[in-house]
Structure formats: structure tokens, C-alpha cells
Amino acid sequence: MSLGELIYFPVQAKGLQLAILAEASGLEWTGFTVDKSPAGPKSWPAIKASGASPFGQLPMLRTPGGRVVGQSVAIANYIAHRASMHGAGDDDFALSQMCLAEGEDLYSLLLGAELARWKPREVRAAKAAAVRGLIATTVPDHLAKLEALCAAPLGFTSTGQTAGELYLFGMLYQTAAVAGAASLDATPRLKAWFDRTKALPAxxxxxxxxxxxxxxGQYFMNDADYDRFNAA
Structure with a gap:
């Protein structure tokens, strides 16, 4: 049984967590990352001009039945529906959806801080104070709230591997790349779940x-990673 074809840019951002979901689904799937060439099967300009993407953006998932699913949350929930990844009951479903929504919040925080690797240096410099506040206060506050919810033996839910949890992992992985690996040390239950999830084969x-x-590739970068990336 096939899940479909996942298409995204060659960066983590919104693609990492969806690729993790697809791989963890146990279903067959294909995928590719687009390029900037003006034509060809992997050309983003050509795909965008064709109208194939419902909202003119990526990610998108081409399903076996011909439906093209746009929007990250919709794709995540489609995969979860196809692969029964919502959990064992109502509580699992609710917690999974909260994790998914929190993943989106973390993405918005990193995006708003202008931490994308392609941002000009002067744009990043203008956000320097905001980034310091993000790492010192905002991210720890979000992690503390997640710690309170991460109360089941295996994570947030009875399995620790629902769609929402895997989606959240993808964004926590990117958040930790910016805030530093030690950013999870103050939340031991969350860190234990994070480490277990990271070690899963999928x-x-x-x-x-x-x-x-x-x-x-890494999309959100702290100053050290940004300098290394742009010096290459």
C-alpha cells in the first residue's frame, strides 16, 4: 500500500517532520526535493506554474488516488489517518494534536526570529536582541509546558510515537539546533522522550x-552555524 509522493525543498523546515511521519508510517512512499531549474520534473518554477500545488507552495503530497494534499498540518494528518498514527483513544488523539500544534508554534517562533539560513546578515542583526530573548526565555517556557504534558511512560501518549509527537520532534530537533543541545537539559522527561524518538530507526x-x-539541510541556524554555512 502506497502513501504517495512527498515533495519539498532540500531543507528541513517543514519537510523534516513530514518525512519522519512518512517513514514511520510503515507504508511505501516516494519523494524528492525540488530545484531552481526552469524546467524538468523537479523544477519548482515549473511545478508552481503548473498549478499542481493547491496553494502554490510546498510541501505537497501526491496521493495514489490523484489527490494532491497541500499544507503541512493537512499532510501530517493525512499520513496519520492512512497509517493509524493518531493513538489508542481520545486522550492520545488530543495530545497528539496538541503536540502537532506546538510544533507549528515553534516553527513560527524560529521563522519570526529571521533565523532562516538565507536571510541577509543585516536582517539577522536587527533581530539579535529578539533571538537572545527567544533562546533565554521563550523557548525554555515552551519546553517547560511540554515537560508538564510529557507525563506518560513513553512520552506524551500511550505509544510516544503518534503523528503529533513525531511532528513535534521534527521541530524540537530544529529548535535545539539553534538553542543548543543543552536546551533540553532542564526538562528531563521531554529530553528522555526526545532521545528515544531520535534513536528510532525510521x-x-x-x-x-x-x-x-x-x-x-539545516534551515534555521544560530550565528555560528550561519557563519560556517555562508563561509563555505
Whole structure:
């Protein structure tokens, strides 16, 4: 049984967590990252001009039945529906959806802080004070709230591996890349779940660039990573 074809840019951002979900689903799937060439099967300008993407943006998932699903949350929930990844009951479903929504909140925080790797240096400099506040106060506050919810033996839910939890992991992974690995140390239950999730074969396969979509580069960067990336 096939899940479909996942298409995104060659960066983590919104793609990492969806690739993890696809790989963890246990269903067959394919995928690729687009390029900037003016034509060809992987050309983002050509795909966008074709109208294939429902909202003119990525990610998108081409399903076996011909439906193209746009919007990250919709794709995540479609995968979860197809692969029964919502959890064992109402509580699991609710917690999974909260995790998914929190993942989106973390994404918005990093995006609003202008931490994307392509941002001009002067734009990042203008946000320097906000980034310091984000790392010192805002992120720890979000992590503390997640710690309170991460109360089940395996994580947030009875399995620790619902769609929402895997989606949240993808964004926590990117948040920790900016805030530092030690950012999770003050939340031991959350860190234990994070480490267990990172070690899952499906998750490791995506992080190592061995899944169907290939390698996804770091998108959000702290100053040190940004300097290294732009010096290359």
C-alpha cells in the first residue's frame, strides 16, 4: 500500500517532520526535493506554474488516488489517518494534536526570529536582541509546558510515537539546533522522550538522509552555524 509522493525543498523546515511521519508510517512512499531549474520534473518554477500545488507552495503530497494534499498540518494528518498514527483513544488523539500544534508554534517562533539560513546578515542583526530573548526565555517556557504534558511512560501518549509527537520532534530537533543541545537539559522527561524518538530507526533514517526524500539541510541556524554555512 502506497502513501504517495512527498515533495519539498532540500531543507528541513517543514519537510523534516513530514518525512519522519512518512517513514514511520510503515507504508511505501516516494519523494524528492525540488530545484531552481526552469524546467524538468523537479523544477519548482515549473511545478508552481503548473498549478499542481493547491496553494502554490510546498510541501505537497501526491496521493495514489490523484489527490494532491497541500499544507503541512493537512499532510501530517493525512499520513496519520492512512497509517493509524493518531493513538489508542481520545486522550492520545488530543495530545497528539496538541503536540502537532506546538510544533507549528515553534516553527513560527524560529521563522519570526529571521533565523532562516538565507536571510541577509543585516536582517539577522536587527533581530539579535529578539533571538537572545527567544533562546533565554521563550523557548525554555515552551519546553517547560511540554515537560508538564510529557507525563506518560513513553512520552506524551500511550505509544510516544503518534503523528503529533513525531511532528513535534521534527521541530524540537530544529529548535535545539539553534538553542543548543543543552536546551533540553532542564526538562528531563521531554529530553528522555526526545532521545528515544531520535534513536528510532525510521527517524534516524530520515535524519541521516537515507529516506526516499534524501538529504534535508539545516534551515534555521544560530550565528555560528550561519557563519560556517555562508563561509563555505
Amino acid at each position: 527517524v534516524a533514517k530520515v535524519l541521516e538522509g537515507r529516506s526516499a526524500i534524501g538529504s534535508l
